[in-house]
Amino acid sequence: MDLYVDIRKKLPGFTLDVKFESGSAALGLLGASGSGKSMTLRCIAGLEKPDSGKIILNGRVLFDSEKGINIPSRKRKIGILFQNYALFPNMTVEENIGFALENLDKTKRNETIGKNIEMIRLQGLEKRYPFQLSGGQQQRVALARALAIEPEALLLDEPFSALDDHLRNHMVKQLMDTLNDYHGVTLFVTHNMEEAYRICKNLVILTNGSVEAKGGKEELFQTPPTFISAQLTGCKNISSAGFSSPYEVNAHDWGITIKTDSLLTQNIKYVGIQSHYIRLACENDEENIFSCWPSYISEAPFKTNIYLSLNKEPSDRDDYQLQWEISREEWINIKERALPWNIYVDPLKLIILDK
Numbered sequence: 001m002d003l004y005v006d007i008r009k010k011l012p013g014f015t016l017d018v019k020f021e022s023g024s025a026a027l028g029l030l031g032a033s034g035s036g037k038s039m040t041l042r043c044i045a046g047l048e049k050p051d052s053g054k055i056i057l058n059g060r061v062l063f064d065s066e067k068g069i070n071i072p073s074r075k076r077k078i079g080i081l082f083q084n085y086a087l088f089p090n091m092t093v094e095e096n097i098g099f100a101l102e103n104l105d106k107t108k109r110n111e112t113i114g115k116n117i118e119m120i121r122l123q124g125l126e127k128r129y130p131f132q133l134s135g136g137q138q139q140r141v142a143l144a145r146a147l148a149i150e151p152e153a154l155l156l157d158e159p160f161s162a163l164d165d166h167l168r169n170h171m172v173k174q175l176m177d178t179l180n181d182y183h184g185v186t187l188f189v190t191h192n193m194e195e196a197y198r199i200c201k202n203l204v205i206l207t208n209g210s211v212e213a214k215g216g217k218e219e220l221f222q223t224p225p226t227f228i229s230a231q232l233t234g235c236k237n238i239s240s241a242g243f244s245s246p247y248e249v250n251a252h253d254w255g256i257t258i259k260t261d262s263l264l265t266q267n268i269k270y271v272g273i274q275s276h277y278i279r280l281a282c283e284n285d286e287e288n289i290f291s292c293w294p295s296y297i298s299e300a301p302f303k304t305n306i307y308l309s310l311n312k313e314p315s316d317r318d319d320y321q322l323q324w325e326i327s328r329e330e331w332i333n334i335k336e337r338a339l340p341w342n343i344y345v346d347p348l349k350l351i352i353l354d355k
């Protein structure tokens, strides 16, 4: 199972120019709002026509501008699940799921509908209309409808963004279970990096209509290759940086020099550290220890974010250089400690960027 995409499309004020491939492992398209994620999916689904390029699914050419091929959407064997899931309001659960199966005979059609209702565990609710279902149930019907046509590719466009956190987690788990039994290509569009990480094996990061970075998720999250991919994979601390010595970087925005584990070049542009990798210094630490004061504290039920001012007391709550994320237990332990605190920045955890 594979999908090859290499397309360009010019819109007023925006140009999409993307190239990537996907096998049967779920591929996430991660990008900020307006980066071109939905437009990419719409082109693959045949809802928009690229100006040029090629789209090939399992050897079938769906679009080829040079050869004048543009297979209509309904013949592409692609299932789509959008964020507003667009169920037909005047159709029941079973009618919604059976909508695109009109080419099957009645027995086969009913069998397929039954199989899909079982898959989403909505037995007993076949005759209900969308307004009689919860948001999560509607979402499951939409997923079953997308899968009922046995698509060769399943395109999911921010399918959980309208759901509350609890339901969202539940739906992510359910989607992952469903995807285990689905052997087609899966593209999952999101701007939520945690969801992308949980659901997808590989990621394509989009910025302004172009591919910023692509690869395995672990690699992209651990060592994002560019400033924007570092931001999109959740790095909250990124400073412009300059070469100080082969193993020392000047972090300009933080006003500190940090020892690194890797050999630096003169090309270094940024240095980053994930907020959860910072820790309190202990006796054995000999370098990369920085004194700091909290300038602002944001407490959530299970974790606390501390905004730190380095090397000096903060003048106000906006005067900080680093964000530090710790568990609530750690916060309770350190909140009464005398100031300044000493934090340790692990050279092995630094993100060094030259792009």
Ligand SMILES: Nc1ncnc2c1ncn2[C@@H]1O[C@H](COP(=O)(O)OP(=O)(O)OP(=O)(O)O)[C@@H](O)[C@H]1O
Pocket: 011, 012, 014, 031, 032, 033, 034, 035, 036, 037, 038, 039, 040, 191
């Ligand atoms: N039909 C259209 N005509 C002109 N411009 C469009 C059209 N559809 C989308 N765009 C523009 O194309 C760009 C990419 O839009 P797209 O919907 O693909 O972004 P996205 O990454 O999916 O964003 P979001 O996360 O907000 O959904 C945006 O600048 C958008 O304004």
